[in-house]
Amino acid sequence: MDKQYQAFDPRCRFGRKSFPSPIFTASGCAGSGKELSQFIGLDELGAVVTKSISVKPRSGRATPRMAETPSGMLNSIGLQGPGIDQFLAEDIPWLIANDARVIVSISGETIEEYASLARKLRGVPGISGIEVNISCPNVENRGMVFACDPVASKLVVESVRRNIGGELPTIVKLSPDVTDLVAIAGEVIAAGADGLALINTLLGMAIDIDNMRPKLAGMTGGLSGPAIRPVAVRAIYQVHAAFKGIPILGMGGVASGRDALELIMAGASAIAVGTANFGDPTAVIKVKSELIELLKERGFNSVASAVGVAHEK
């Protein structure tokens, strides 16, 4: 069959769910979805990954909450959000009514909070998956971030899996700020993760040399954007090398189809776009069309067939 007539298959798969596009929005980088829908059709996305939702409403941190850095930015939002109940009553129905596939990102301060969020989400019609954001301080263990602790990470994932059932894919989002990422990935996979999301932001700080204080009210913040892409590629490559069968939602500094393809060749099955949305509200659409063009140019007839090709000799 002539190459140009061959259908291109852009799908990707996490657990039991298949998604029609490999480009997602990253958690916390698409508002409620509604705002972005003015610029793009949400149905063109693989899924909207919601901002991480907590059990209770959260005001988030004081401002300043952001600082631009070279090819990146720091944020310290503090998971501002309406809490799971209002979220399920308002945000989710709107997204579904507007043809978006939805992956709900959840965050907790205790293992029980994660379990309780999973119970609330189990059986909610229309959602396509759960992303477990474990880059949150564990109040039961001196505020040590779950994702930095293999045991706590594992316990969170086990309790989510127990409560969510087998239907909804559980994607666990890891932090790159650890000595041994592969070990932590191994723990959460053993605990039942259907996929991994790599990477969350790097811990960073900026200081205002005029007022001589940290620029962010929260002192430290999460570093995102193109600056961190090499760390994302490395993380995805390492984890894919160790666990070939586990799909990875890759993210970290993707702003073009070339960037997305880099992460896919490292081992990501799909790509989430975060910070780039701030600079360009149509970024996801551009990334998607550029990516598919680049894949076709290279003779791939599906996204899946390019996943991890940089590992081949």
Added chain:
Amino acid sequence: MDKQYQAFDPRCRFGRKSFPSPIFTASGCAGSGKELSQFIGLDELGAVVTKSISVKPRSGRATPRMAETPSGMLNSIGLQGPGIDQFLAEDIPWLIANDARVIVSISGETIEEYASLARKLRGVPGISGIEVNISCPNVENRGMVFACDPVASKLVVESVRRNIGGELPTIVKLSPDVTDLVAIAGEVIAAGADGLALINTLLGMAIDIDNMRPKLAGMTGGLSGPAIRPVAVRAIYQVHAAFKGIPILGMGGVASGRDALELIMAGASAIAVGTANFGDPTAVIKVKSELIELLKERGFNSVASAVGVAHEK
């Protein structure tokens, strides 16, 4: 006394040594010193920190050894160098003859190699300090990087301190790629470090989407440049908060006086400039004069008085 007539004190101190300028070159980013001396007077630097030197000559890695990334670069040189004996016979005398103060960076694959390097350096006339680069794979422990292992880090520093004597300040260079940097800093301080160098590069990777392979022959490489500055500021801030008395040689993405001041306010006592030298061979001189100007504008009459001011309430 009128502010403009007040003498400005640019000195910094590590252990028993005082350095006349707070700006150093970062290890591996100034060649042998000779190349840079065509553009700048080496005596204007606090010190030249040499490329990390090994016991034996090393060819380093295959090429490509570098890839540019957004506001940063990846390198995988593999510690190419002549070995300590030729280094002491040729590089050191040249540097001293050209009025450079010298901090010798050492790297080993075993604890015994670090000890042996320290013995060779003990009593070498004219050198002003040792920087212990522990971001090297430990061949006695499955290649795990020393700096990622608190126990191995401590053992290295203890053996260097034992062999180097009390005269030469020992500055230990840490990797940011760890879960708990403050814990590792604590270990090396307990083992006798006179100062810390923060930060070494972050582990990263880039993939060439045309040939579909990692861009670097060594697959992964060290990410440096402005992209990582927020991580450097955070690392310095955290470590200075925990160990106020220990001087820090701050580095990571410094390319201007403003950048240097940011790291100083976070807690660095002196600054090393690395990647910026590649983009601008006179970077160190510009950083130095801009820094001193900025400090004076803010009413500081010494570098030391600005160290860590961002911690004050």
Added chain:
Amino acid sequence: MSSINRRAQQRNLEIISNKKVGAYHHMVLAAGDMAQHCSAGNFVAVSVGGTGSSMILRRAFAIYRASDRGQYGGTIELVIAPQGQGSRWLTSLDIHDVVDIVGPLGTSFGIPTEPASALLVGGGYGSAPLFGLAEVLKERGCRVDMVLGASSAGKIYAPLEGKRSVNSLTITTEDGGAGIKGRVTQVLPDLIEKHGIEIIYSCGPMPMIAAIEEISFKAGLVHQCAVEEAMACGIGICMTCVLPVRDPDGVIKMTRSCIDGPVMDGSRVIWDSLRKVPLGTWGFDG
């Protein structure tokens, strides 16, 4: 759920004029039909630095004027202070260069349904959106008095044609280089009394707006202010630009200034908790 300005579009606009005026640059962009959707108080988000730039976030600029007729079709005008890297890049552009703009964004100044006596107070480039507002108010039969303040004379932006649309213009500078020496707040009480002011509109640095709200509250006036918080996206998706605002039900929420602002009811903002999360805020967890 509040939502983004429904008229917002993303466009590449050509610069048709870029002139230094005092401490600022006055920039005119050929905006096509974007111009006709702009209301006084709206802003645009401008991409800075060009391809390969290390600056990844847009910069917000108040729309100084928007006009949908004229030689170039619709135009949008901005008043830009060259401060940091992004604004300096923008002001260094040449005529015919093209900039990537998202706009119009945010809320606009509410216009009284009946003619009223309005006082417009601007600090620095904060005067920009007030001239367009003044024109609208005049058209609606309002009396419009204006006070502009800045640290020095060069930082007062008050073009001739702008002055025509106001009944009186008072200028204050902190160094006394032009007008009255001091701050805008010093002259407000007298002006409020003298002109029988019923509504205050303000735009400028946050401490200035906070001080105006105090005066406005004491005088029992309506106060619409355009706030300025650091914004990463300008379109409501990043949650960086929040400030504590009391909603109609009395609940304090961390509210996005890019979509529920920049124009807000001054009496609803918790001014003494700016850059803080006040105790009792919805979801307060600290």
Added chain:
Amino acid sequence: MSSINRRAQQRNLEIISNKKVGAYHHMVLAAGDMAQHCSAGNFVAVSVGGTGSSMILRRAFAIYRASDRGQYGGTIELVIAPQGQGSRWLTSLDIHDVVDIVGPLGTSFGIPTEPASALLVGGGYGSAPLFGLAEVLKERGCRVDMVLGASSAGKIYAPLEGKRSVNSLTITTEDGGAGIKGRVTQVLPDLIEKHGIEIIYSCGPMPMIAAIEEISFKAGLVHQCAVEEAMACGIGICMTCVLPVRDPDGVIKMTRSCIDGPVMDGSRVIWDSLRKVPLGTWGFDG
């Protein structure tokens, strides 16, 4: 210890011409006295992207010509292929724009002390340094034949004035769009025999140079080549630009192409181990 070109300086140079020629841009820079220090084979390291750029490393460009007289004083000329972000930025600059340049850098082509018959072989923009070399060789009484190859006709850089300085010019293109269809290496053996070539100079892609060295070796000729390895600094301080080279004592060392090159003795480079560290290299540890 080898050392950096002693004549290297850092300067801001004004662009006085920037013209598209085939697939390339020919750029002329007002270089003042930097021009008089350049020899054929030297390169310059150019800062790209301007302030606020995310590109932090310089780009190396061979000096096409350097002239120390003329309307603008000394000039340096470059031939630039717009490939990636940096070169595209550079070729998009206007006349009077200023670029930050470090140069001249690296080694230059060695000139025979006695007149000799020389063959100059260039691939793509690799022809650039060969025209200046041809002039010098002609002045020294050498016979100069030239072969230029590229994938297609647009990628042959061979300006009229350049052609004047050679005795013969053979062109090869892979698609046959100009000259002989094929690669430069196909035509070399005949030319070597026909013109009694004693020395080969080459510049172009590394696989081309490797193939030329094979021919040169078989024919027992001297071969000076200008190599191209990715360079982060261009001045010998980063150790990224190395390749395996046998030194005069027969020891293979990973040698910096920015200061011990770009011009090297082709017979010393370990061509079958390019991008590798050959077994037996000094300090080999893998």
